[in-house]
Amino acid sequence: MPSLSDSYRNHPLHIHHKHHDLYSLQELPESYTWTNINDNTFTYPSSNNISEGSSVNVPVIDLNDPNASTLIGHACKTWGVFQVVNHGVPLSLLDDIEWVGLTLFSLPSQQKLKAARCPNGVSGYGLARISSFFPKLMWSEGFTILGSPLEHFRQLWPHDYNKYCDIVLQYDETMKKLAEKLMWMMLDSLGITKEDLKWAGSKSQFSEACAALQLNSYPSCPDPNRAMGLAPHTDSTLFTILYQNNISGLQVKHDGSDDGNGWVTVPPLSGGLVINVGDLLHILSNGLYPSAFHRVLVNRTRQRFSAAYLFGPPANVEICPHAKLVGPSRPPLYRPVTWNEQFSHTINTRLQILFYK
Ligand SMILES: C=C1C[C@]23C[C@@]1(O)CC[C@H]2[C@@]12CCC[C@@](C)(C(=O)O1)[C@H]2[C@@H]3C(=O)O
Numbered sequence: 001m002p003s004l005s006d007s008y009r010n011h012p013l014h015i016h017h018k019h020h021d022l023y024s025l026q027e028l029p030e031s032y033t034w035t036n037i038n039d040n041t042f043t044y045p046s047s048n049n050i051s052e053g054s055s056v057n058v059p060v061i062d063l064n065d066p067n068a069s070t071l072i073g074h075a076c077k078t079w080g081v082f083q084v085v086n087h088g089v090p091l092s093l094l095d096d097i098e099w100v101g102l103t104l105f106s107l108p109s110q111q112k113l114k115a116a117r118c119p120n121g122v123s124g125y126g127l128a129r130i131s132s133f134f135p136k137l138m139w140s141e142g143f144t145i146l147g148s149p150l151e152h153f154r155q156l157w158p159h160d161y162n163k164y165c166d167i168v169l170q171y172d173e174t175m176k177k178l179a180e181k182l183m184w185m186m187l188d189s190l191g192i193t194k195e196d197l198k199w200a201g202s203k204s205q206f207s208e209a210c211a212a213l214q215l216n217s218y219p220s221c222p223d224p225n226r227a228m229g230l231a232p233h234t235d236s237t238l239f240t241i242l243y244q245n246n247i248s249g250l251q252v253k254h255d256g257s258d259d260g261n262g263w264v265t266v267p268p269l270s271g272g273l274v275i276n277v278g279d280l281l282h283i284l285s286n287g288l289y290p291s292a293f294h295r296v297l298v299n300r301t302r303q304r305f306s307a308a309y310l311f312g313p314p315a316n317v318e319i320c321p322h323a324k325l326v327g328p329s330r331p332p333l334y335r336p337v338t339w340n341e342q343f344s345h346t347i348n349t350r351l352q353i354l355f356y357k
């Protein structure tokens with residue numbers, strides 16, 4: 001059965017550039033300068049974590065609310081993104097994963113490069129996978145974990161890799177449980193039941209589901225108005241569960257935004273987790289739940305950190321508009337696609353899902 005890793009073997013990422021230590025640069029190199037950033041398609045979050053003053057806010061949903069499923073459905077339909085509180089993930093675990101990430105990214109470059117992702121691999125240290133679709137580099141570094149982080153962590157911390165591995169494994173396990181709960185709430189809000197979704201498995205526990213953990217670091221930047229932390233994109237997932245530290249920077253495109261350019265900041269919420277609808281849920285819902293088009297901006301003084309749990313179906317299962325959401329007045333808008341295919345698509349092709357359907 002082909003896996004996510006097999007897919008990358010077929011779609012290697014070749015980016016030839018000099019590795020820069022972003023933490024020591026005093027000036028923005030040309031290769032990181034996004035020239036048209038100052039037109040009115042961009043705004044910048046303040047470095048002090050204050051909300052951007054938009055009158056439209058990303059919904060915040062209490063998972064203990066008896067109406068949570070309906071509220072989630074509404075948020076998915078109107079935003080494609082929402083935050084959850086009372087999600088049951090211990091705050092200490094969020095602190096722990098942040099500690100792993102910050103410790104990892106603060107290692108010397110040479111050490112980090114020992115765990116570099118290979119061109120046809122998924123796991124390891126390096127640039128975001130989407131980098132190859134953009135002419136300029138992003139002001140961030142990432143570490144992707146698919147399966148066990150053991151081999152890479154052994155390279156990074158030869159003597160005490162175990163304590164870092166344990167935290168990652170516990171984080172994965174906890175996120176998987178939350179993902180399963182959210183998945184059923186989202187499907188419930190679409191009128192889809194456990195019996196309606198074959199690939200979820202006989203116990204409907206998503207035992208075959210795939211997930212990757214992406215740790216992201218956005219160092220403080222000498223010229224934030226001309227840099228891009230993570231370029232606008234959608235996630236290829238069913239959905240993503242994102243922990244962000246208390247530094248703002250994440251923005252989502254939203255029609256109702258009143259800042260003149262369509263971007264709304266997703267403000268860090270103590271103990272909150274951000275849920276982004278991904279392309280596969282967009283397809284499965286036959287366009288009812290749009291995937292969140294998002295980006296990350298950076299700031300001059302503070303390092304930002306995030307951990308994205310990217311949740312999807314088994315990599316080679318075909319996802320198509322669900323039969324219950326298709327009818328004479330609502331034809332299927334998308335052809336069947338596997339997760340493997342979807343994340344191999346170029347950003348422009350992915351955007352067709354959003355804008356050119
Ligand atoms: C499972 C995956 C989704 C992802 C590609 C990956 O293999 C692991 C990294 C993920 C990530 C995180 C940052 C943004 C993103 C677009 C990227 O470049 O790498 C996503 C990918 C995705 O959603 O397709």
Ligand SMILES: O=C(O)CCC(=O)C(=O)O
Nearest residue numbers: 214216244250296306308
């Ligand atoms: O850092 C963030 O807030 C967003 C990260 C992200 O979009 C991703 O990892 O896919």
Ligand SMILES: [Fe+2]
Nearest residue numbers: 233234235294
């Ligand atoms: Fe993303």
